Amino acid sequence: MRHTKVKDLLNSTTTLHEVNAKGWVRTFRNNQFIALNDGSTINNIQCVVDFENTPDETLRRVTTGAAVSVTGTLVESKGAGQKFEIQVTKLEILGDSDAEKFPMQPKKHSLEFLRENAHLRVRTNAFGAIMRVRSVLSFAVHSYFQEKGFVYVNTPIITGSDAEGAGEMFKVTALPFDGTPRTEDGKVNYKEDFFGKETNLTVSGQLEGETFAMALGQIYTFGPTFRAENSNTSRHLAEFWMIEPEVAFNDLNDNMDLAEDFIQYVIKYALDKCSEDLKFLEGRLLEEEKSKPQAERSEMALLDKLNFVLENNFKRVSYTEAIDILRDSTPNKKKKFNYIINEWGADLQSEHERYLVEKHFKCPVILFDYPANIKAFYMRLNDNTEPGRETVRAMDILFPGIGEIVGGSQREERFDVLVEKMKALGIDEEELWWYLDTRRFGSAVHSGFGLGFERLVLFVTGMTNIRDVIPFPRTPMNAEF
Numbered sequence: 136m137r138h139t140k141v142k143d144l145l146n147s148t149t150t151l152h153e154v155n156a157k158g159w160v161r162t163f164r165n166n167q168f169i170a171l172n173d174g175s176t177i178n179n180i181q182c183v184v185d186f187e188n189t190p191d192e193t194l195r196r197v198t199t200g201a202a203v204s205v206t207g208t209l210v211e212s213k214g215a216g217q218k219f220e221i222q223v224t225k226l227e228i229l230g231d232s233d234a235e236k237f238p239m240q241p242k243k244h245s246l247e248f249l250r251e252n253a254h255l256r257v258r259t260n261a262f263g264a265i266m267r268v269r270s271v272l273s274f275a276v277h278s279y280f281q282e283k284g285f286v287y288v289n290t291p292i293i294t295g296s297d298a299e300g301a302g303e304m305f306k307v308t309a310l311p312f313d314g315t316p317r318t319e320d321g322k323v324n325y326k327e328d329f330f331g332k333e334t335n336l337t338v339s340g341q342l343e344g345e346t347f348a349m350a351l352g353q354i355y356t357f358g359p360t361f362r363a364e365n366s367n368t369s370r371h372l373a374e375f376w377m378i379e380p381e382v383a384f385n386d387l388n389d390n391m392d393l394a395e396d397f398i399q400y401v402i403k404y405a406l407d408k409c410s411e412d413l414k415f416l417e418g419r420l421l422e423e424e425k426s427k428p429q430a431e432r433s434e435m436a437l438l439d440k441l442n443f444v445l446e447n448n449f450k451r452v453s454y455t456e457a458i459d460i461l462r463d464s465t466p467n468k469k470k471k472f473n474y475i476i477n478e479w480g481a482d483l484q485s486e487h488e489r490y491l492v493e494k495h496f497k498c499p500v501i502l503f504d505y506p507a508n509i510k511a512f513y514m515r516l517n518d519n520t521e522p523g524r525e526t527v528r529a530m531d532i533l534f535p536g537i538g539e540i541v542g543g544s545q546r547e548e549r550f551d552v553l554v555e556k557m558k559a560l561g562i563d564e565e566e567l568w569w570y571l572d573t574r575r576f577g578s579a580v581h582s583g584f585g586l587g588f589e590r591l592v593l594f595v596t597g598m599t600n601i602r603d604v605i606p607f608p609r610t611p612m613n614a615e616f
């Protein structure tokens with residue numbers, strides 16, 4: 136007999152004879168009530184065991200974490216909290232779980248403990264919910280772009296270009312450590328390596344993505360990205376997933392419109408499809424925040440916060456306006472910031488971004504037109520900027536509790552300006568010959584952005600550490616599993 140998903144059983148419209156469910160025991164009460172979960176929903180189905188007619192030997196094996204198969208009748212539940220339950224006629228233990236040793240006890244565990252047990256934490260309510268929401272969000276990403284006619288592009292994971300400059304890279308090599316081939320001047324001779332040149336894991340698919348946008352019009356990537364940055368923060372992973380749309384003929388305003396519309400769409404999608412999981416996560420957050428001082432608690436409950444983002448436009452603010460706000464802010468005057476903002480040109484730290492979003496505007500903010508010298512070489516230089524105050528058509532989207540969620544720009548489409556910029560920064564033109572070809576042949580205005588998928592999942596689930604929204608996090612000194 137084929138088993139039915141718990142979700143479908145709980146959503147049944149009628150009672151049913153002879154159903155079978157398979158899953159893992161969450162709890163077993165009074166030798167009678169099994170709370171069974173199979174991952175299809177946050178909800179358990181209650182299975183009522185006829186303990187008088189079940190051998191003790193079997194009952195003893197119904198322990199938290201055990202895999203079981205129950206067959207019986209789906210009846211209306213007399214107990215509170217569920218519409219249906221299974222009156223069990225046949226109980227089978229599929230896989231035992233030693234109650235003494237199983238780490239996921241039916242009690243509250245710290246997030247740190249759960250991280251060390253990432254292979255089992257997904258059996259908890261919170262992580263089951265987070266991972267279902269993550270899955271739905273990733274489908275929403277494809278759904279949004281596919282509906283709009285974007286082409287999904289798989290940019291390379293092993294890249295031969297190291298000029299992107301988005302972050303520290305992981306080397307990819309097949310050379311031996313002992314007896315590494317060297318050139319005459321003692322450097323590693325990559326000519327003898329697998330690819331005959333130096334290669335790395337990608338930090339961004341943007342440059343390759345641009346070449347595709349200049350043929351297919353609207354493209355997006357959605358893939359793993361690697362950064363060997365040694366920043367042990369709650370917002371950085373060494374391996375994360377990035378979504379990078381790139382659109383020909385879009386200027387910076389179009390780019391901001393796209394990013395805003397996209398983020399609102401995927402959040403709406405999650406609200407529609409994951410209401411039970413999100414409600415659970417909202418409760419989890421409330422509970423967690425009870426132990427925090429009032430000032431650190433969120434002003435809004437999770438679902439209100441998500442709806443707020445849907446219903447309100449993101450506030451668009453130029454870098455120059457932001458600097459003025461920050462310079463005049465109380466924490467700046469009282470020297471509460473670690474980095475005091477004195478003058479135009481300063482790079483914004485996350486403390487400044489969070490002040491703007493959480494204290495000043497109290498809504499998502501899009502900062503644009505940043506100083507040219509704190510941004511990447513490929514960003515479009517603004518026309519008519521004062522000498523010494525050159526700005527580029529860059530935009531960052533800042534979210535409450537998260538900080539930067541999107542970084543994007545209109546790209547420099549003018550060959551001469553781009554080459555001059557590369558020269559000034561010492562970026563090898565030869566190396567990026569293929570990238571420059573997009574500007575040599577049929578160049579046009581185009582724009583795109585990168586959104587860190589885990590930062591989006593953080594926001595939607597109300598979690599606070601990025602290690603808790605990816606199945607098996609990779610961070611400095613941690614690559615278990």
Ligand code: ATP
Binds near residue numbers: 301370371375539
């Ligand atoms: P940050 O300043 O937060 O380190 P960044 O400026 O390095 O970000 P970009 O290079 O613009 O970020 O990358 C685009 C997006 O990718 C960011 O807006 C963010 O959402 C995400 N992102 C960047 N680095 C990481 C990381 N190490 N882990 C997870 N997401 C990241």
Ligand code: MN
Binds near residue numbers: 302364
């Ligand atoms: Mn970074």
